[in-house]
Amino acid sequence: MERGVSELAQLACKARKYLVLMAGYDPGMHLGSSLSVIEIVTALYGTGRVKFNVANGAHNRNYFVLSKGHAVHAIYALAAAMGYLSIDELRETGSLGSRLQNHPEVDTPFVDVPNSGSLGQGISMAVGLALGLRLRGEPGRVYLVTGDGELDEGQSWESFAVAAHYGLNNLVTIVDLNGVQLDGHCEEVLRKGDLAARFRSLGFEVFEINGHDIGQIVETLEKAEKSARPPVIIAKTIRGRGVPPIEDTAKQRLSRDDALKYAGNIC
Amino acid sequence: MLDLEGLTPREALGRALADLGDLRKDVVVLVADTGETTRARFFAERHPERFFNVGIAEQSLVGIAAGLALAGFMPYALTFAAFMTRAWEQARNSVDRLALPVRLVGTHAGFADAYDGPSHQALEDIAIFRVLPNFTVLVPADSCEVYRAVTASATVKGPVYIRVGRDFHIPTTCDMYDKFEVGRAYVAVEGKDVAIFTTGVTLPFAIEAAQLLRDRGISAAVVHFPTVKPLDYAAVEKYAAATGAVLTVEEHMVHGGFGSAVAEHLSQTRPTKMAIMGLKSYGRTAKSPQELYQYYGLTPENIAARAEELVRLR
Numbered sequence: 323m324e325r326g327v328s329e330l331a332q333l334a335c336k337a338r339k340y341l342v343l344m345a346g347y348d349p350g351m352h353l354g355s356s357l358s359v360i361e362i363v364t365a366l367y368g369t370g371r372v373k374f375n376v377a378n379g380a381h382n383r384n385y386f387v388l389s390k391g392h393a394v395h396a397i398y399a400l401a402a403a404m405g406y407l408s409i410d411e412l413r414e415t416g417s418l419g420s421r422l423q424n425h426p427e428v429d430t431p432f433v434d435v436p437n438s439g440s441l442g443q444g445i446s447m448a449v450g451l452a453l454g455l456r457l458r459g460e461p462g463r464v465y466l467v468t469g470d471g472e473l474d475e476g477q478s479w480e481s482f483a484v485a486a487h488y489g490l491n492n493l494v495t496i497v498d499l500n501g502v503q504l505d506g507h508c509e510e511v512l513r514k515g516d517l518a519a520r521f522r523s524l525g526f527e528v529f530e531i532n533g534h535d536i537g538q539i540v541e542t543l544e545k546a547e548k549s550a551r552p553p554v555i556i557a558k559t560i561r562g563r564g565v566p567p568i569e570d571t572a573k574q575r576l577s578r579d580d581a582l583k584y585a586g587n588i589c
Numbered sequence: 590m591l592d593l594e595g596l597t598p599r600e601a602l603g604r605a606l607a608d609l610g611d612l613r614k615d616v617v618v619l620v621a622d623t624g625e626t627t628r629a630r631f632f633a634e635r636h637p638e639r640f641f642n643v644g645i646a647e648q649s650l651v652g653i654a655a656g657l658a659l660a661g662f663m664p665y666a667l668t669f670a671a672f673m674t675r676a677w678e679q680a681r682n683s684v685d686r687l688a689l690p691v692r693l694v695g696t697h698a699g700f701a702d703a704y705d706g707p708s709h710q711a712l713e714d715i716a717i718f719r720v721l722p723n724f725t726v727l728v729p730a731d732s733c734e735v736y737r738a739v740t741a742s743a744t745v746k747g748p749v750y751i752r753v754g755r756d757f758h759i760p761t762t763c764d765m766y767d768k769f770e771v772g773r774a775y776v777a778v779e780g781k782d783v784a785i786f787t788t789g790v791t792l793p794f795a796i797e798a799a800q801l802l803r804d805r806g807i808s809a810a811v812v813h814f815p816t817v818k819p820l821d822y823a824a825v826e827k828y829a830a831a832t833g834a835v836l837t838v839e840e841h842m843v844h845g846g847f848g849s850a851v852a853e854h855l856s857q858t859r860p861t862k863m864a865i866m867g868l869k870s871y872g873r874t875a876k877s878p879q880e881l882y883q884y885y886g887l888t889p890e891n892i893a894a895r896a897e898e899l900v901r902l903r
Binding site: 427428436437443445447448449450453455457458460480483487488 | 643652662682
């Protein structure tokens with residue numbers, strides 16, 4: 323299932339539209355965080371690197387760990403855009419009876435590494451998983467997406483050091499660098515320093531890209547997958563992209579009316 | 590037969606892991622710069638490819654163990670119990686909520702690390718791991734039981750916390766029973782006036798207390814619970830019913846630990862006159878764990894005195 327860049331861009335656009343619509347039904351979702359990561363998620367699923375219909379218990383595959391688990395709606399939206407979920411089910415996101423919960427949970431569909439909502443923990447699990455796959459002799463990779471705010475957690479760097487020390491080049495880390503966290507802009511809340519330098523000094527191969535340019539994401543993934551060292555793709559993004567009132571802000575929510583209004587302007 | 594009595598508890602732990610590694614290829618061992626101090630080195634020497642040191646980083650230790658479990662392995666993650674408690678939220682969110690077969694082994698628990706003082710003496714670990722729904726909690730008494738408990742832990746489906754000391758132990762269980770069963774209590778002494786329930790290294794103190802009580806004409810039963818969770822409820826009820834007075838003893842805080850587990854159950858099934866012996870404050874630096882048992886009153890004499898008091902009040 324090879325998709326060209328323009329087809330992927332269309333998918334991402336459709337998923338972005340669904341995300342904004344969902345915000346009208348699920349006031350608990352983190353819209354801004356999901357919007358910033360949608361092209362990255364689309365590049366991973368849309369190229370078939372990771373799949374929505376994974377066989378339970380099988381280890382001969384690639385894994386996806388969304389460590390910034392609050393952006394799980396990006397996965398739901400893309401699943402709907404690719405035909406794995408109905409719009410009716412999307413509308414139920416976050417409801418008590420829905421399997422589409424607001425963080426990746428044990429019974430959440432499509433999520434093969436759940437419970438990544440508590441920040442930093444998905445990173446450690448991804449490192450353990452990559453270590454385990456290598457120990458099993460499996461050729462599969464672990465794609466890890468983390469937020470920049472998440473990198474405040476000491477646990478993140480504890481485990482990145484392990485990835486570097488053990489030379490885990492089967493772990494492809496992507497930082498969704500949107501520059502905003504709960505309390506505001508990262509620069510004001512807690513400065514991250516030179517992230518590229520931090521990763522490089524540990525022994526990572528660093529790629530810096532525009533995280534909304536899907537062609538660039540796919541191209542960089544191909545390079546990162548050939549890296550001899552653990553690769554990290556630092557993807558500059560805009561939180562809330564596509565919805566002007568929340569773009570580059572800490573705001574995550576929209577009213578039903580605004581959701582319908584802005585969804586209409588996408589694609 | 591292995592010379593388990595002659596080993597220290599941490600050596601028995603290292604030996605058990607190394608032997609388990611021979612039997613099971615899915616066993617991997619992780620340490621947080623504690624390969625030597627926990628004696629996980631014994632495993633590393635025999636199975637170097639399945640041994641990982643993640644550095645002085647307990648949260649990462651637990652999270653990476655969870656990832657290895659997702660890849661189909663049965664990880665044993667070892668560090669000092671006091672520092673394992675630092676990764677409680679990781680144990681909750683990355684391990685327990687997924688019910689992964691991760692085994693967290695907290696060594697130097699209780700007063701075992703007398704030298705390093707209260708920062709290194711875990712007296713809360715039973716409480717905080719017991720509260721997690723899927724965790725099994727094992728608290729062996731001596732080296733024989735450490736070996737058997739670690740070996741038996743491999744049969745548990747979900748996550749396990751195993752509490753181990755350092756070098757101090759009084760060999761007691763080696764000939765007490767043949768087979769360690771997770772969830773089962775073992776009767777060390779039969780008695781009818783009062784039941785002393787114990788877990789971990791305080792078992793020999795309780796047995797000595799029962800002897801002191803016998804000299805005073807009081808018949809005390811001593812029941813040993815190397816599994817704190819799931820608790821052997823049948824044994825709890827049986828001895829509570831037979832004696833009408835239950836004293837629990839543990840090298841742990843009196844709040845939330847083994848005694849609390851017994852009290853929680855009895856209060857709802859068979860309210861029984863009870864006392865809980867343990868600690869109510871942090872430890873201190875000392876030259877040996879024995880000095881601390883004396884200082885904090887975890888002694889056969891004190892256990893006997895509390896048991897006698899219970900019998901009088903019954």
